[in-house]
Ligand SMILES: Nc1ncnc2c1ncn2[C@@H]1O[C@H](COP(=O)(O)OP(=O)(O)O)[C@@H](O)[C@H]1O
């Protein structure tokens with residue numbers, strides 16, 4: 001089963017709707033609360049990044065018997081130094097975003113922590129695609 | 138205890154009445170959304186000074202039944218509307234976060 005979402009380039013306050021909707025789907029499918037929690041946290045972080053660091057994009061969620069795969073592809077500046085971006089606390093978020101409580105620099109570390117597999121593909125000036133896998137077994 | 142029980146504290150005012158029968162199991166305090174997202178537990182009352190609509194996404198994703206907006210901050214119109222849709226209760230208080238947390242601990246043993 002595949003679920004697709006569009007993340008609009010909009011005010012960061014409004015981001016998180018795709019994650020909220022997919023959480024509802026997972027609940028209906030009877031996925032365990034533990035896995036739902038992990039996906040919610042990781043996907044929310046990815047969705048926020050698509051809005052505060054890029055110009056929105058698309059999310060594709062594949063539900064398979066043994067795993068759930070979330071692919072988040074944005075149109076944005078790309079990440080110049082992935083190793084640095086993965087460090088807890090590292091953030092280039094704007095002062096406006098920080099004032100709203102974003103930009104703790106915990107997004108990518110959280111995605112790494114809560115997913116079973118994280119792949120970051122990025123091209124400067126083109127965009128970033130994050131692929132996360134969550135095991136169901 | 139449930140969300141409604143919190144109203145025994147006169148310092149708390151209801152801004153949005155969500156599902157007030159939901160159980161409250163503890164509390165969490167924070168204004169950095171990633172930190173709350175990664176650490177709050179389901180059922181916890183969340184004390185924050187953030188009032189924009191994204192707090193509803195965080196609460197809904199984490200299973201937080203009630204958000205307490207402290208220090209006299211008021212929820213945005215957007216926040217109120219989305220909270221209604223998601224059935225999340227919002228309460229406000231004039232007290233600073235530490236003071237309201239202290240009351241939740243002393244009154245309810247959270
Ligand atoms: N989708 C993205 N596009 C461009 N840059 C990004 C993206 N995601 C993350 N980054 C970069 O990596 C940094 C760290 O990201 P993250 O850990 O989520 O922290 P935060 O979002 O709080 O800044 C960001 O500040 C930004 O510089």
Ligand SMILES: [Mg+2]
Pocket residue numbers: 045048049103105106107108
């Ligand atoms: Mg982030």
